[in-house]
Amino acid sequence: MCRSEKTIRSYIHAYETEGLSALHMRFSPGRSSRLTSEQRDELKQVIVNQVPA
Numbered sequence: 001m002c003r004s005e006k007t008i009r010s011y012i013h014a015y016e017t018e019g020l021s022a023l024h025m026r027f028s029p030g031r032s033s034r035l036t037s038e039q040r041d042e043l044k045q046v047i048v049n050q051v052p053a
Contacts, residue, residue: 011023
């Protein structure tokens with residue numbers, strides 16, 4: 001799972017105190033994207049429609 005021992009212990013503690021609902025991920029981990037939605041759409045079109053050089 002690529003989680004540290006400390007993280008797993010906190011999962012167990014949350015489950016024991018609050019039940020299964022405590023394990024529901026409420027946000028997406030990681031940093032936010034550097035691309036705007038327009039840039040992502042443009043990149044997608046380049047990948048789909050152009051052959052690599």
